[in-house]
Amino acid sequence: MPYTLLIRHCGQLLTLTGPPATRPLAGPDQSGWHIITDGYVACEGSRIAAVGPMAELEESQLTPATRTIEAHGRVVMPGLVECHTHLVFGGQRAAEFERKLRGESYLDILAGGGGILNTVRATRAASEAELLAAALRHLADFRRYGVTTLEAKSGYGLDAATELRLLRVAREAGLQQPVRVVPTFLGAHVPGPEYAGRPTDYLAMLVNEVLPQLDPAEIPFVDIFCEQGAFSVADSREFLTAARNRGFGLKIHAEQLHELGGCEMAAELGAVSLDHADYLSAEAAARIAAATQGRTVAVLLPLVPLFLRLERYAPGRAFIDAGLPVALSTDFNPGSCPSKNLWLALSMGCLKMGLTPAEAVAAVTRNAAWAIGQQQECGSLAPGLRADILVLNVGSLPEIPYWLGDNPVQQVIIGGELVEENM
Numbered sequence: 056m057p058y059t060l061l062i063r064h065c066g067q068l069l070t071l072t073g074p075p076a077t078r079p080l081a082g083p084d085q086s087g088w089h090i091i092t093d094g095y096v097a098c099e100g101s102r103i104a105a106v107g108p109m110a111e112l113e114e115s116q117l118t119p120a121t122r123t124i125e126a127h128g129r130v131v132m133p134g135l136v137e138c139h140t141h142l143v144f145g146g147q148r149a150a151e152f153e154r155k156l157r158g159e160s161y162l163d164i165l166a167g168g169g170g171i172l173n174t175v176r177a178t179r180a181a182s183e184a185e186l187l188a189a190a191l192r193h194l195a196d197f198r199r200y201g202v203t204t205l206e207a208k209s210g211y212g213l214d215a216a217t218e219l220r221l222l223r224v225a226r227e228a229g230l231q232q233p234v235r236v237v238p239t240f241l242g243a244h245v246p247g248p249e250y251a252g253r254p255t256d257y258l259a260m261l262v263n264e265v266l267p268q269l270d271p272a273e274i275p276f277v278d279i280f281c282e283q284g285a286f287s288v289a290d291s292r293e294f295l296t297a298a299r300n301r302g303f304g305l306k307i308h309a310e311q312l313h314e315l316g317g318c319e320m321a322a323e324l325g326a327v328s329l330d331h332a333d334y335l336s337a338e339a340a341a342r343i344a345a346a347t348q349g350r351t352v353a354v355l356l357p358l359v360p361l362f363l364r365l366e367r368y369a370p371g372r373a374f375i376d377a378g379l380p381v382a383l384s385t386d387f388n389p390g391s392c393p394s395k396n397l398w399l400a401l402s403m404g405c406l407k408m409g410l411t412p413a414e415a416v417a418a419v420t421r422n423a424a425w426a427i428g429q430q431q432e433c434g435s436l437a438p439g440l441r442a443d444i445l446v447l448n449v450g451s452l453p454e455i456p457y458w459l460g461d462n463p464v465q466q467v468i469i470g471g472e473l474v475e476e477n478m
């Protein structure tokens with residue numbers, strides 16, 4: 056079959072390919088992936104057909120029907136994989152943001168019925184159509200930033216009916232536009248207001264009333280927030296074990312504000328990712344890397360401490376040196392990070408967590424794909440993978456984190472189709 060799309064004269068083609076094949080990139084491999092100078096990417100329909108230096112382009116595969124995109128010596132890379140978002144929610148919390156800036160504490164706001172309960176009320180009150188319209192708007196914004204695959208958690212319903220509604224909306228949003236959406240069930244975000252002070256009873260309700268209604272083929276992951284004021288390590292272990300027994304992949308929000316041991320517990324259960332990890336020590340990271348043979352990814356969320364004005368950031372440099380694979384994400388949500396700018400998260404991963412530009416790019420592509428089980432589909436530029444490709448407006452890899460807060464995306468290709476062009 057001839058090429059349907061050719062992207063040529065890529066000054067730096069960031070393929071993100073290279074060993075190992077059977078686990079995420081860790082240690083020296085996180086920056087050791089391949090860059091091709093003056094390269095091309097060719098696609099056949101929705102898949103990548105060939106990647107290589109311009110000198111090796113098979114001209115015989117080109118026809119008058121082949122669409123050609125000139126990269127003019129700029130950087131070309133895989134589409135961004137956004138591996139941790141709370142995409143579907145009602146309302147927003149700008150008024151609370153302003154109150155916090157004026158000096159009110161999170162606990163004051165929570166005591167007045169604000170915080171996450173504010174979003175839960177707005178989410179429960181929103182119709183399915185309203186939630187879908189908001190999710191589609193956010194997805195369009197993510198797409199302009201070059202996100203081509205996105206994980207979307209439930210977790211602002213906190214009752215069986217609303218949680219199921221949020222998962223339906225996430226799936227429907229994935230069908231109505233080109234960004235691939237991977238839904239995660241996070242009913243165990245905090246105990247629902249009807250279960251205040253009874254977290255164990257709330258989790259039992261989720262296990263008995265919600266998990267049996269979910270199909271792991273449609274909702275591949277179950278997540279829990281393990282933290283003071285949310286769920287204990289013991290309760291989280293029991294809940295995740297129940298989810299694993301039903302065939303779900305596991306994720307955890309842990310070590311965000313305290314070192315409780317949630318990350319090690321979830322790694323022991325075979326979780327695909329450990330998210331936040333701001334209080335995870337380098338020693339614990341090394342134990343997790345050894346115990347999981349480098350298969351569990353630490354998903355770091357540097358825009359959260361920025362937005363919450365906290366001092367502590369996950370020691371990403373130490374994690375990579377300890378052999379723990381690192382991914383980066385925004386944690387897009389209405390409370391602790393309303394940003395959809397994964398490029399800013401990438402830069403902050405360099406500035407506040409000590410990643411190099413090459414490690415940070417791997418953290419938003421190949422390792423992020425591993426963190427949501429999509430590594431066979433996306434995250435690198437190799438024959439057979441989905442043709443999710445970005446043409447940037449920069450000329451070299453270190454320029455990506457350097458233009459702080461910028462959107463370097465010029466063209467977005469998803470499944471072999473040009474879906475965005477920022478001129």
Ligand SMILES: [Zn+2]
Pocket residue numbers: 139140141308386388
């Ligand atoms: Zn989160």
